[in-house]
Amino acid sequence: MRTGGEKAFSRIMLGPITILYVLFLLAPISFFLLMSLFKYDAFNMYAPVVTGENFARLLFDGYYQTIILRTLKIAFLTAFFSLVLGYPLAYFLARTKSAWRGVLMFLVIAPLMTGVIVRTYGWIVLLGREGAVNKVLMTLGFLSEPATILGTELAVLLALVHILMPYMVFPLFSSLASQDPDVERAASTLGAGRVRTFIEVTLPMSRSGIIMGAALVFTLTAGSVVTPALLGGKDVQMIGQQIYELVTSTLNWPLASATAFVLVFCQFSIIFLYFRGGRSRAQ
Amino acid sequence: MRSNASETMPGDDRRGYTKGTISQPTMEFGYLRRVSMGILVTAIYVFLLSPIIIVVFTSFNPTTANTFPPSGFSLRWYGAFFESSGFTSAFQFSLWLGLIAAVAATVIGFFTAYGITRFLTKKRELGQSLAMLPVMIPHILISISLLLLLTVLPIPEMTALIVGHTIICLPFTIAGITASLEGVDKQLELAALTLGASRFRVLVEIVIPLIAPGMLSALIFAFIISFGDVYIALFLSGPGMTTLPIEIFSYMQWESTPVIAAITTLQILMIVVLGLVIERLVGLRKIMRV
Numbered sequence: 277m278r279t280g281g282e283k284a285f286s287r288i289m290l291g292p293i294t295i296l297y298v299l300f301l302l303a304p305i306s307f308f309l310l311m312s313l314f315k316y317d318a319f320n321m322y323a324p325v326v327t328g329e330n331f332a333r334l335l336f337d338g339y340y341q342t343i344i345l346r347t348l349k350i351a352f353l354t355a356f357f358s359l360v361l362g363y364p365l366a367y368f369l370a371r372t373k374s375a376w377r378g379v380l381m382f383l384v385i386a387p388l389m390t391g392v393i394v395r396t397y398g399w400i401v402l403l404g405r406e407g408a409v410n411k412v413l414m415t416l417g418f419l420s421e422p423a424t425i426l427g428t429e430l431a432v433l434l435a436l437v438h439i440l441m442p443y444m445v446f447p448l449f450s451s452l453a454s455q456d457p458d459v460e461r462a463a464s465t466l467g468a469g470r471v472r473t474f475i476e477v478t479l480p481m482s483r484s485g486i487i488m489g490a491a492l493v494f495t496l497t498a499g500s501v502v503t504p505a506l507l508g509g510k511d512v513q514m515i516g517q518q519i520y521e522l523v524t525s526t527l528n529w530p531l532a533s534a535t536a537f538v539l540v541f542c543q544f545s546i547i548f549l550y551f552r553g554g555r556s557r558a559q
Numbered sequence: 560m561r562s563n564a565s566e567t568m569p570g571d572d573r574r575g576y577t578k579g580t581i582s583q584p585t586m587e588f589g590y591l592r593r594v595s596m597g598i599l600v601t602a603i604y605v606f607l608l609s610p611i612i613i614v615v616f617t618s619f620n621p622t623t624a625n626t627f628p629p630s631g632f633s634l635r636w637y638g639a640f641f642e643s644s645g646f647t648s649a650f651q652f653s654l655w656l657g658l659i660a661a662v663a664a665t666v667i668g669f670f671t672a673y674g675i676t677r678f679l680t681k682k683r684e685l686g687q688s689l690a691m692l693p694v695m696i697p698h699i700l701i702s703i704s705l706l707l708l709l710t711v712l713p714i715p716e717m718t719a720l721i722v723g724h725t726i727i728c729l730p731f732t733i734a735g736i737t738a739s740l741e742g743v744d745k746q747l748e749l750a751a752l753t754l755g756a757s758r759f760r761v762l763v764e765i766v767i768p769l770i771a772p773g774m775l776s777a778l779i780f781a782f783i784i785s786f787g788d789v790y791i792a793l794f795l796s797g798p799g800m801t802t803l804p805i806e807i808f809s810y811m812q813w814e815s816t817p818v819i820a821a822i823t824t825l826q827i828l829m830i831v832v833l834g835l836v837i838e839r840l841v842g843l844r845k846i847m848r849v
Binding site: 281282285286288289290291292295296299300301303307308321326361364365368378380382383384385386387389390391392393394397399400401402408414435438441442466470488492495496498499501502505506509519520521524531532537539540543548 | 592602606678698704705710723726783787788789820823826
């Protein structure tokens with residue numbers, strides 16, 4: 277009787293989340309992504325006719341090509357710069373003996389908690405014609421008149437790196453903090469220089485953190501709507517905005533679904549690469 | 560000696576782990592190396608924090624333009640915020656939504672965390688990864704799919720918004736509560752069960768009191784996540800149910816006066832206070848362990 281009761285109890289514990297995830301996460305997302313295979317219909321959201329035209333349009337229509345390529349470029353650069361900036365920070369946080377460690381951790385988490393809108397607005401203020409960046413560049417003599425930074429890819433990239441970098445720092449931090457510092461010491465005792473120790477010992481050991489962080493930042497960038505809309509304007513359209521417009525104004529659900537599919541495809545490719553890489557290492 | 564209340568929390572293993580890391584021998588930094596590392600890390604922190612600090616400064620700007628440095632000191636934009644019914648009602652709406660979603664995510668998160676740590680012995684890793692699913696899925700996708708669900712099933716829009724927020728908060732509440740549960744001695748529960756207490760009674764009288772700080776932290780963190788969300792609300796908010804970030808977003812598409820700075824400064828203030836409460840209770844790192 278006891279085990280029967282246990283089973284029922286565990287069902288009560290894990291039931292709510294199962295229902296929630298299946299009914300409100302997995303089922304609707306599958307339905308939405310499946311729509312990419314159907315024909316567009318102005319009156320019924322979609323016509324029950326299987327077609328490849330949505331994907332064909334994304335791949336061969338110049339307008340969508342540009343948007344997809346731009347998104348991939350910005351997402352790649354955002355992930356890259358998040359890694360370049362996030363790695364030293366994560367390394368420092370994982371190795372420091374400073375009493376301020378807790379506070380320094382908090383300062384990485386705090387921006388994340390303010391939400392996307394607050395930080396995007398911060399960049400509008402910083403990068404505007406009257407903003408601090410222009411003021412500083414002019415005072416230093418790099419510019420004679422304020423430059424237009426808002427509305428460019430650079431503005432979007434800067435803000436996205438800033439907004440998404442914490443997502444890179446946390447996985448990096450956990451993989452670096454779980455490393456045994458004795459391994460690094462062993463490498464240097466055996467005569468490896470600091471650079472060599474870093475490249476051949478520390479870096480490979482933090483591989484899982486790098487890929488986790490990169491996958492997260494890449495996907496979050498590719499799916500962002502608000503930041504490119506406010507900082508990039510009409511000139512820097514990205515996939516996320518495209519999906520938003522297709523769903524809210526054009527009401528072309530099948531095409532929106534195909535566009536979202538591109539997003540999911542990219543993400544799964546990275547995760548796949550991660551597992552493949554992991555297997556070849558194990559062999 | 561620190562007299563932090565959470566230090567004495569029974570079986571709080573994450574604390575011990577942090578302490579251990581600090582006392583572990585680390586590489587000896589050369590002087591030059593240490594200085595250059597210091598400069599680099601400082602520069603990264605400046606990059607991380609300046610857009611937020613600048614917002615606080617701008618909110619006291621007396622003029623309409625988003626100029627920096629501010630040309631004086633004034634509270635006119637705070638006045639403008641409190642006079643704007645659009646912003647104040649959105650603020651209230653976000654508070655309520657955050658509260659409801661946070662409570663839901665904490666309750667379901669507690670059930671899940673307890674189920675995973677106590678009942679999924681072999682499939683524990685799998686269970687934990689599945690629970691983290693909403694972090695791995697772009698939120699815009701979750702939001703659109705819920706909008707799609709609304710067109711198929713007769714659910715009120717408000718429910719979809721609450722469900723969406725609950726879903727994006729769940730990974731954080733589960734991670735936080737799981738960490739707290741790992742610190743609870745299973746023998747205590749076993750003893751109570753052997754003495755004839757029901758599973759339910761064990762939860763209410765033993766487990767929940769022991770992890771109360773962890774649960775409260777999870778609740779606060781979920782509230783913060785919900786309050787800052789823009790992507791779930793992007794598709795699911797409608798007339799009479801606009802969240803603050805959406806209200807700000809639609810306002811900023813037309814103009815951006817420092818009234819936004821005033822609102823976001825208030826939001827930053829609220830988040831810093833709540834963040835410090837969590838830090839005091841269990842430590843923020845515990846929750847950010849995604």
